Amino acid sequence: MAAAAGVSKTTAVFVLNDRPNFSIPEETRTRVQNAAKLLGYRRNGLAAALSHGKTGSIGIVVNIEAGQQDSELGASYLLGVLLSATQAASAAGLRLTTIAYDVTNPPPPDEVTDNRVDGLLLVGIMDEAFTRAVYGTGFPCVTVGSGYALRRVTADNAAGATQAVEHLISLGHRRIAYASPGLTRADRERRQGWLETMERHGLPSDGLEQDWEPLLEWIESQAPDAPTAVFCRNDSYAALLVPAARRKGIRVPEDLSVVGFDSGIIAEAMELTSVRNPLPELTARAVEMLTGLIAGKEVPELVTLPTKLNVRRSTASLGAAS
């Protein structure tokens, strides 16, 4: 320790960490600093962390599988979360440690809660057993978006779906499909919003919930009851549907209006009308809850944040083929 080469311990700590401790003789101070420089001293953050029991970083457990394909399209949500979480953590003076979760080979819950981070954010983990195990350890954690956990912060998926559907209705559409394989909780919540909105407006919904491929074939067939608009479970889904539609000669938005969900980078790039998933706010909130938890405070069980619709160029009035 630098102390050896000059004065001694506590003193060194004071100058090196410059503590709210007045009066350290200039002379001593510089002596320590020189010694430090000379010996090439660098603080060992690990030891410090062990000592005072805080690592200054939080973990984010992400389902990495989503980004494993050749295409990054499916990972767009994850990317948005990673970016905004990094920013949120950084704003809170914390580092973000990414912990990869792979469904086929999930990490042992004990390993992710092994104190190398002060708390955990869970994202997109559809594994109930894992989630329960992690929460069960009592380690501070909050989930972002949908998931099995109680303690979570999420966008208002149903309300978002309603915004999407009402936008379409206001454009004159009546045959509005919901494109989704319906796997996740978010999918189901969005579906619910779509369904209720359709019903509230007296519009039929039967047969209008499908995967995008059959949907496109239906539209291509020009059947009179084919949908004229489709609300996609998320942007990635729309990014699959729109080019496929165009390839079939179905013009967007002239022949078909489409709206996505997330309004992330993909939506921007393809000028897709989309419901904004407020990731920066969501993650900021989650980080806040997490730090609260770490500090031993009470935090809400569920926080739901509002969405808004970003109208871009993939939706148009029914029959307004320009």
Add this chain to the structure above:
Amino acid sequence: MAAAAGVSKTTAVFVLNDRPNFSIPEETRTRVQNAAKLLGYRRNGLAAALSHGKTGSIGIVVNIEAGQQDSELGASYLLGVLLSATQAASAAGLRLTTIAYDVTNPPPPDEVTDNRVDGLLLVGIMDEAFTRAVYGTGFPCVTVGSGYALRRVTADNAAGATQAVEHLISLGHRRIAYASPGLTRADRERRQGWLETMERHGLPSDGLEQDWEPLLEWIESQAPDAPTAVFCRNDSYAALLVPAARRKGIRVPEDLSVVGFDSGIIAEAMELTSVRNPLPELTARAVEMLTGLIAGKEVPELVTLPTKLNVRRSTASLGAAS
């Protein structure tokens, strides 16, 4: 420690970490395991790390400013890196800790090298002083992409530019612009590739290097010498240019061919022809070098990986307005 509740220390370590140590009486083993369960024992990874001097995680210093705007478009490269680095690290059994770097308030080099990670990946850091300081500490680090550091792994930017330009030439284009503000090393390398290729094919390049706005005005003016194709510094840039062009009534690819660089999520979403920046390979290689460095091995100073062109739908033969 669990040891207290049953047997004693070393033994506990053996069973809990199950070491390559044969012969632990079944009885003792279960006894320890039960005790552990009972006391809710969880290993403290931090203490372990301090003890054997390896944290099992590497850091990635990213310039977070790029993603700070309202739009995520500018952060697409960063997103791609983050995702592939997470995967690369995970494949190597490492965690990835994101360390935000903000130009206006850069973290002290000493803080990023404080041993809370075993090594560092630097991405998109244009701050020479910072880079030097970090490398100067002797802490293991390698930079991904361009940057001031010697030890780095990057795509072959010039060759990639050549691929882009030659594709355009093969489509009959002769007035090929390079859209770039020319700030970064990568920009300059790509420019170099563009320039050399133009020259090699006897094509003029004067005045063809500009920002996208003046470029579009020029094209809109229908001047006879206006470019018919543009090679953009990266996908994000193309994502700005293409919609703006369409808004001016310039059709892509009928009136204007455009090719991007990175071929990431944006290019996929907008079906942009783009030079692939091999991020997964790049980051995997970088992680490999880093682990080598950490293990005290010699590693190459510079690794350059090839790009390839992904032809999508933003480029077409000159005059082939369909």
Add this chain to the structure above:
DNA sequence: CTGAAAGCGCTAACAG
């Protein structure tokens, strides 16, 4: 095969 003891590098009382 199991126990004791030292120490990783730092922090945090508590004395001098």
Add this chain to the structure above:
DNA sequence: CTGTTAGCGCTTTCAG
């Protein structure tokens, strides 16, 4: 104002 001391919780020789 500066030095001593006792740990943080684990790993790791080295004995029993």
